[in-house]
Amino acid sequence: MPTGIPGLDELMEGxxxxxxxxxxxxxxxxxxxxxxLQCLHTGAKKFSEPGLYVTLGAPAAQVRQEALRFGWNLRKLEEQNMLQFLDGSKTKQGLPGEEDFSLQPLGFDLDRLLLEIMRTAKRIGAKRLVFDSLPTLGFNYERPLEVNQALFKLVEACRRLGVTTLLIGDNSLESGKGHEQAVAETLADGIIVLNRGGPGQKRTLHIRKMRATHHADSLHTLEITENGVAVGPALSPLG
Ligand SMILES: Nc1ncnc2c1ncn2[C@@H]1O[C@H](COP(=O)(O)OP(=O)(O)OP(=O)(O)O)[C@@H](O)[C@H]1O
Ligand SMILES: [Mg+2]
Structure with missing residues (x-):
């Protein structure tokens, strides 16, 4: 499935x-x-593939607003049923949501979220799904075992849907934190690692794993331009 992100698809067989x-x-x-978000926007615009964006962090209204800076009119795609937000951002704080597809203000309930993901994905025929993010999912649980179980459920639900799924998470191997990331890394079929260095340093992208696919193993720059993100040439081979 082409992401449509400049410079990325050619690193992994298209x-x-x-x-x-x-x-x-x-x-x-x-x-x-x-x-x-760019993967969903391009998927809808260029490849006519509907996408579902599950946001547990930033509210959908904020995401829409920020997307306008890149010239992405998400409202229009939503009206065309090519994009759907599932806004769990308020739910985790126990506040009522403002979105059509917000979860009810009863506190966090993964089963309801998964049910809503399944329903919505089927309704629009989603081919692409972004789950943003695993750390915010993890905030809802006290014990690592509960987080594991939640992640297994989430991944299983996405597999059953057959949608190509991006699970957004922290980088545990580098930072040494984020139990849920370690689990996600094992469960995921592919891992793309982004990094924002210190002041004045470039952002980078590395494909750490991509099952069933040949992929580059080099470190690349990642630029954020007025059109979104773009992957640059290799910085150095990683071996
Ligand atoms: N319109 C823009 N033009 C240039 N750079 C931007 C623009 N919007 C955001 N950025 C840069 O992108 C960064 C945010 O990127 P993004 O929201 O994808 O990060 P993230 O990895 O999701 O992090 P987090 O979820 O912790 O905020 C900002 O800190 C800023 O440096
Ligand atoms: Mg983010």
Whole structure:
């Protein structure tokens, strides 16, 4: 499945393996949400593939507003049933949501969220799904075992749907934090690692794993331009 992100698809035989689960891991501000949203926007506009964006962090209204900076009119795609938000951002705080497809203000309930994901994905015929993000999902649980179970359920639900899924998470291997990321890395069929370096340093992208696909193993720059993200040439071979 071509992501449509400039410079990315050619690093992996033309795109992501269809219907698989890909973890997009990175630190804060590394471009994960923009990359995910761009994949849905391009999927809808260029490939006529409907997409579902599950946001547990930023409210959908904020995501729509930020997307306008890149010239992406998400409202229009939503009206055409080519994009759907599932806004769980208020639910986790126990506040009522403002969106058509917000979850009810009864506190966090993964089963209801998964049911809503399944229903919505089927309704619009979603081919692409972005789940933003695993750490915000993890906030809803006290014990690692509960987080594991939630992740297994989420991944299983996405597999059953057959949608190509981007699970956005932290980069546990580098930061040493985020239990749920370690689990996600094992469950995912592919891992794309983004990194935002220190002040003045470039953002980077590395494909750490992509099952069933030949892929580059080099470190690339990731630019954020007025059109979204774009992957640059290899910085250095990683061996
Ligand atoms: N319109 C824009 N033009 C240029 N750069 C931008 C623009 N919008 C955002 N950015 C850059 O992208 C960063 C945010 O990217 P993104 O939201 O994808 O990060 P993230 O990895 O999802 O992090 P987090 O979820 O922790 O915020 C900002 O910190 C900023 O540096
Ligand atoms: Mg984000």
């Amino acid at each position: 795109g992501l393996p269809l219907g698989r689960i890909i973890a997009v891991l990175g630190n804060s501000g590394s471009g994960r949400s923009i990359l995910g």
